[in-house]
Amino acid sequence: MTVMILGVGNILRSDDGFGIYVVQRLQREYDFAKRVVILDGHILGLNLMPLVLESDGLMIVDTMVTNGRPGDIYRLEGESILLNGDKRRHSVHQLKLQDMLGICRVLFGLPPTVIFGIEPFSLDVGAHLTPFIAGRVDKMIGMLLGELEAMKIDWKPKDPTLCVLPFRQK
Numbered sequence: 001m002t003v004m005i006l007g008v009g010n011i012l013r014s015d016d017g018f019g020i021y022v023v024q025r026l027q028r029e030y031d032f033a034k035r036v037v038i039l040d041g042h043i044l045g046l047n048l049m050p051l052v053l054e055s056d057g058l059m060i061v062d063t064m065v066t067n068g069r070p071g072d073i074y075r076l077e078g079e080s081i082l083l084n085g086d087k088r089r090h091s092v093h094q095l096k097l098q099d100m101l102g103i104c105r106v107l108f109g110l111p112p113t114v115i116f117g118i119e120p121f122s123l124d125v126g127a128h129l130t131p132f133i134a135g136r137v138d139k140m141i142g143m144l145l146g147e148l149e150a151m152k153i154d155w156k157p158k159d160p161t162l163c164v165l166p167f168r169q170k
Contacts, residue, residue: 001035003153004055005144006048008041008062015070015120015133019061022140029162030145033154057112059147061140064117071136072119075143077112116143138164 007023010016020040027038037055041048052058064074118140121130128134141164148155157163 001056002037002054003035003057003059003148003151004037004039004051005059005061006039006041006052008043008048008060010043012125012127014122014124014126015118015129016063016123018063018118018120018129018133018137018140021129021134022061022137022144025137025141026144029158031156031158032148036148036153036155052111055111057151058110058114059144060113060115061144062115062117063120063123065123066119068119070119070121070130071132073136073139073143074115074117074119076115076117114147116140 005023005026007019007021009019011020020042023038023040026032027040032038039051041051066072066074118133118136121133129137145155145164
């Protein structure tokens with residue numbers, strides 16, 4: 001069983017790079033069981049399809065514009081990730097992430113998928129996360145680690161003094 005943690009976004013549009021920064025931190029600061037794949041998917045859209053289809057489980061980290069409060073974090077799974085009528089389910093990318101997932105589901109079958117999204121503060125041109133959204137990276141990492149623990153998948157920090165504690169869903 002292979003589980004993929006996929007970060008998507010555009011690092012040149014400020015907070016839209018959130019998913020990329022999260023997976024880069026995971027790669028830099030944690031060791032995972034061999035069955036975990038951490039992937040920086042940038043804005044590859046449909047080019048991600050073969051990689052998504054190779055996984056047995058998928059966790060995606062992305063920015064979601066919902067007109068909520070900046071920093072709000074969303075967790076979507078099952079059919080709710082494919083609903084197009086709800087703004088919350090839309091990525092900020094030109095080809096919606098949900099479109100790619102929908103194509104995978106219809107043509108090939110979609111692995112069990114969870115999307116973690118964050119409401120951005122800014123999507124303006126900029127090469128860094130805004131300070132407020134950067135402050136939410138640890139919480140997102142904790143949520144991802146909690147998901148892995150719930151799946152009984154091993155991970156460990158490369159430096160235990162820098163470890164983010166897993167967040168467990170209730």
